[in-house]
Structure formats: structure tokens, C-alpha cells
Amino acid sequence: MTENTITRRDFLRSSVLAASGICLGGRVLSVMADESGSRGPNIVVIVSDDQGYADSSCYDHPKEVSTPAIDRLAAEGVRFTNGYASGYVCAPTRAGLLTGRYQQRFGFYTAGDSRTGMPTSEVTVADVLKEKGYATAIIGKWHVGLEPEYRPLRRGFDEFYGFLGHGAHDYFKLEITSEHNSIYRNDKPINDNGYLTNNLAREAVSFIERHQKRPFFLYLPFNAVHWPLQALQKHIDRFNTGDRNRDIYLAMLISMDEAIGRVLGALKRIGADGNTLIIFFSDNGGAKKNFANNGALRDYKQTVYEGGIRVPFIVRWPDRLPKEVVCDEPVISVDVMPTVCAAAGARLPNDRVYDGRNMLPILRGETKEPLHKALFWYDGTDQWAVRVGKWKLLSFKGSLELYDLHADITEKNNLKEQNPEIVRRLRQTFEDWKDQLAPQIGKAGKDRQSPETAGSKKRERRKR
Template sequence: MRVITFLICFFGIHLVVNAQNKPNIVLLFADDAGYMDFGFQGSKVMKTPNLDKLAKSGVTFTQGYVSDPTCGPSRAGMMTGKYQARFGYEEINVPGYMSSHSALKGDEMGLPLDQKLMSNYLKDLGYKTAVYGKWHLGNADRFHPLNRGFDEFYGFRGGARSYFAYKNPTGDRKMETNFGQYEEPNHYATDVFAEKAVHFIERNKEHPFFIYLSFNAVHTPMEATEADLAQFPNLTGKRQQLAAMTLALDRACGKVLNKLKELGIDRNTIVVFSNDNGGPSDKNASNNKPLSGTKSNHLEGGIRVPFLMSWPKEIKKKSRFNYPVVTFDLLPTFYAAAGGDLKDLKDINGVNVLPFVKGEKEGTPHDILFWKKETRAVVREGDFKLIRFPDRPAELYNVPNDVSERYNLATQYPDKVKDMYQKLFDWEMTLERPLWLLKRKFERYDVDRMNQYRKGWEPYPENLK
């Protein structure tokens, strides 16, 4: 009996120590933010002291990308660790935008159930899991977060809603607490999401946890509190609204970061901050400078995003990583940090970036990267980026030398254009057909938006060759 008691105690202590060694993971994810609209990115207008402090505590990815320039597909890629077009999630899933002949419509558009998510993998490793805020990966019950590896949910299933309580909410705008129970926020939603996350941390501080804090800030509608607006008396219109909403976003992130520090668990917590796509400058007055383009197109302003990672126990302060990384790298990175065997991750495209960040591996995590939206597509190989358009010849840019994509090199490097074009086509042949399709008019809208927010097609200067 003494031997049995000893073994029970031994293994119990082992499990507790092992659990405590696993890092907590907090993913702070913004919506539609501009590349330049944070202090740590160089903004002199926005007030983001908490995120600026987070940037100093770890690594800034100077070439951080998403796998798609729109909300739903970007999130699908991040949560599965792979190109979402591989399983047909190529288009944004917004009911009412779909072609009348689309294969799936309405609530049927969601992340396929045969895809295992970040939450599933971490739950398998013993993590408590929660998501707060915007879901946008399917409205039908079978796509619900609680059916996709999350233990707790407070948020809304769709892509956008008011930051204040609705009197009579309907459809995917309703604020839901767990499954099928509804609770509208009693104050500004950005703050409420953070408060829910803080309560989750307090209840699970003795256990490894994963929180996906999926803000809808700073997506439209442009709504801010009077107190936050008052912090920007020199701004007007949407730009003032955006600054106030960004201030609230930063404050919400600060609540979570401060709680981690208060509980003494900040050193062994991985915190990531990023954004789902480039800022839609024409919709929310966001600023993507020095990048060309906006949300929904494949210029850098549509796919390059602010991207921070902090883990004080493992990552050096004030680090910078200058090679391309993608948000779908987060799944293998989190899984490896949590003690998982990367061999368990079947058929993903993401890479564990920690060895690169810590200097244990040299070079770039990705030799080649792809993006696709119907006819429009991109391949990035090394420093070169080829963009294929539906209405003009392909263009070629050297991204590190020309981050604003002003100087088309296609005529200077015709063989490279041909080679990269072929690689793009070969990759496309590995993809599934899209599960749903947008009305054609939205493709025209995206191309027109790109033309409005690009720097121009200029001859390449001799001194930059």
C-alpha cells in the first residue's frame, strides 16, 4: 500500500511540475488595423503604450505576413497552420456576397470539420482553451468554437458587429456566451473581451492555458467611447474614431498583460500580437505606409501586418527578425513550445519559428510563399515577389529594396518571371476548388481598391538595380 501511495504521489507531482513548465499562450489578434497605426511601427499619432512595451519585451517580425488579405481565410490559415486554399477556403465567407451558383452559402460556409485547429492540438497537450471576440469561421452550430477545441467562448460568430449592446440582436451578430446562450456587452465590447480573458486567466493560473483574444477592433463600424475620442482632440472624422478605437484595443491588451505580470506568470507566457490583414484605408482611415495597397489585395499593404512575439523566459528583449514569417507559423511554434512533437502535425505549411528567433537556426523559415484569390495570385521566392493580375501582365518586385512596390522589374528579369509564374501554377494544381465564390462585382471592387492605394508603376532607378 505504501508503494502504491508513493507512486500516486510521485506521478501526481510529476504531472503538476510538467504542467507548470508548459508555457501559457495568449494570441492577441486585431482586425483591419493599418500597418503604421501603432507606436512600435512608427506612428506618432496612435497611442499604444502597452503594445509598444510588448514589442520591447520580445521579437518584432519586420516581414510578418498573413496567408490571405481578408478576414475569414486569413484566420482559417492561421488556425490550421496551412494554406487555407488547400481545403477550399479561398474566399471570404460573408452571407449575401456569394454568387447565386456558389456551392455553399449562408451559414454553411465554414472551416471544414476535417481540419484540425490550433485549439485542438493544444487541448491534446493538456491546455485549457478559450476564445473571446470575433469567430468568423462558420456560423452553423457544427463550426462553433466549442466544437473546434475550445473550452470557453464569449463573442459573435460573424465578421462584424457593433461595439455596443444591441437591443434586439439577430443572426451572427448576437453576442454569445458559450453555446446558444446570449449576453450583450454591458459596456464597450473591446474592454469586455479583455475582461473575460482576464477572468479566464485568474481561474486557470495553475494550469497551462491558451487564449485566442480575437478583437473585432478596429473593423467597422467606426464606434468609440466619448472618453477615448477626447484623447485625440486634434483629429477629426474616421481618423479620430480609429485612434480612439486603437487606444481601446491597446488598453484591452494591457489588461491581459498586466494580469499575467500580477500573477507572476508573465515570464513563462508566450504572447503574440498580430492582425488579420492589411488596413482597409478607404473604410476605416487606417494607414499602411510605407506599403502600397490595402485589405483584399496582394500588395504588401494587404498581406503584411504588425507581428510581435514575447516569451521572456526564452526570447531576447528588443529582438528583430527580418525574414518572412506567416501567421500560419504560429500553430507549429505554439505546439513545439508546449512540448508537442512536430511529427504529430500532419500536412501543414507552417514552420516552428522559435529556433530561428533564438539564433539556433540561420536563414529564412520559408524559401517560397504563395497567396491566391481566384485569378489573382502571388509567389514570393527569396527577395522577389511576382504578382499575377486578371487585367494586366504579371509584375515583379524586389521587396527588401522596394517595400512600396513602386518599381516593376518584370521586363528586366523575364526568365525569373517565367520561372516564378510556373512555380505559382504548379502550386495551384495542388489546391482544392473553392468551396464558395463571391459575386464577380467584388473582384472588380478589389482591383479598383488596389489601384487607388498603390504607389504607381515607375521605371526602376539605376541605383537600385
């Protein structure tokens, strides 16, 4: 730590490898809601799309970047310097976020798996919070299932405004087009107008204002700043970087930041600001296609280099967490579900492995122990990575590479040859974790077995 750091139910799997650094469900992780029955905190999870690591002005950033609302989250909360998405593209990260589990455990490896749909055997954070009495809504990009059984209202959400997938959506053309590409309100496509980022803010504010008398969970996954590059002209006119595409991207970023500001304003208006836990991060590293800036990090979205997976990551809860803290502890998007459930005093199902960890003890400075023994990334091919402490081993296009992230955040100095024992140990850690994963759902088709059973069968075959 640095600077002010204060850092569907019951069956336990006991055969989990310690090397994977996971925790098991089946317990209240840290009951923050008063057990006497008083109201638990509101929860808002905000996800940006393809945002560059250097495209928030509370992180190291180029001079043209200004994000006052995101900066306010950091000033009034905890900003992580080692925050990660669990996937290097959109959909897998979203599946992991919603379940608190590495998405590969249930066969969700690629963006294309969103067309098949996140298995209905998976329990979402919305399922758990709804059972706890929360009003639940998703406002924005779904991207984990197209067909009716995989849509938000079947996955624990009371309300939905946004689009189902696949990855991109036009920001201005919001009329009904096709079943899978239209804007939806709940379970019906609608005709709308305006600018989509602004509409998401409108709907988020409406949800907050309509649920003042009960705790709510708002999942706000923007499609900004994902391609296509489309922005309001008044915002484009504010920039002259010499690159028209970069100017449009920055204008899109302004609209998203303003939308976050509107959410913060609504929380303050209804008197809920202090008792609302907000988690903000990007779904993957900045994309080259949309002219994002990842600063010192190597490469972009669609790779397991830091530029593909390390993201802006901020947690704010004024009544419970310190302010203006910068935390170096590695965290990952699968930590969101255990953290918000702990804050709400909600019990996680204990019939499955949970990879995510409750971040609250780290956020409150109650422990100096690492939150994770290891972090993992894998797309089902030969592209994968594992991080243990300062060491990161990755495989990319047949190349095995080892980096000391404490000394070399830019991943320029491959230390594989000098450290064969570290390479061997990290590779074994990855292989042990990989043995627990399910086959890819997009290849398995609709006739799906339980992912945990599938993983068991795979291990049996390996033993023969």
C-alpha cells in the first residue's frame, strides 16, 4: 500500500487447489448491514467500456484528459493502481463480474460466448441482492446472452434499459431495428432518441429517485467509450489534439463522465450519497480501435499484456471507507460480487467455488495479507497469463514471457531465461487452475452439463 493506505444454495467444494488463491462461498463474508434489520447500503456498479488506463485524470494522464466526476470518486474513496478486469475483452469480464467467479469456470472464454449465453445455472449478484430485498436494475450494455432465458429480467434484475449485445451500438440511432440490436425497456424493444450515454444517465437517475425508500442495486455498464466513435458536437469542439478520432473519443469520455456526475448528483439529492457503495472500473484495457491511451502500459484490449487487462478501478463509500487513498493491492473484477454482498450482509450460495474476494478489509486497512495468491487470464487458446505477487508469466502467440511488474510495468524486460524456477512454478500454478475450468460454452452448444461437473469429468480424463 502507498499514500494514506488503510488498505442456487448448499454444497462446498473442498478439493480446490490452494495455488489458485480462491475463496469458497457459503458464509456471510462481512456483514455490514445492521442485523437488527436497518437498511443496508445502496450499491452502484459502474463499468466503462474500452477506456484507456490513462484516460482518467485521477491517474497519470495526458493533458487533454479531464474527468471530474471520476476524479471525485477517487478523491472520496480508494483508487487502485493494480486493478484488473478478468477478461481482455468485454463479455467475459461481464460474466465474471456478475457471478464473482472466473468466467472460464462455466465455459465463458470469449466475446462470442455471449451469443450462446451465460449458463442459467449461474447465480448473479442481482439474484443474491434481490433475495436480500434490494431493488435491482441494469442500465446499459448486457452482453452475456441474447435469447429470452439469458436476458436481465431472468437473471435477477427487476428493470432493464439498454441493449443485449453484441459489443457495439450506435449512440444516436436508437429506434427499433432487430430483436438482438434494439434498445430495450425491460423485455420489450422500444423506439428512443437522443444520445445513448445521456439516456443511460437519465434512466439511472430515474431508478435512483424511484427507489428512495428501499436499498437498491444499480448496475450501470456504459457502452462508452466503445467504438463507433460518435459524440455530441459541442463536446468534440472542445478538443484539438491534432487527431480527429482522438478528439471524438475524448468527447465521448466527457459524456460518460457527465453521466457519472448526474448519478452522484441524484444520490446527493435524495440523501443517499453517504450510504451508497460505488465501484467503478473498465471492462478491459483501452482499445486501439477507439484511440484510447493506456499510458505506460504495454499494448491494448485483446491481449494479456497490462494494456489489455489493467484498468482504472475505484471504490467509494463515504460513510464506511476512507477518502483520498491510493492502494497498490492487486484486485480484479470478480471481487465485486463478494464485496457488495458482504456490504449488504447477503449470503453467497455455498454450492460453488467463488474466486472473487471481499475487498472491504483491504479497503479499511484491516489486513495486510494479500487479497489473492494468484490472478489468472485465459481465452481458451495459447494466450494466458498468471500473476503471483510481483511476477507475471504470460503466453502470447507462442511466446512465454516473464515480467517483474514492480520494476517493469511496461513489460519490456523478459526475465524468463534468468528465472527458470519462477517460470516453472508460475506455469504449474496456471495449469493447476486451468484443470478446474469447464469446456467453452460456445463450442459445447445448448446441451450443457453443469460446469463444475464438466470440469470434474475433464480432470478424470486427464488422470487416465
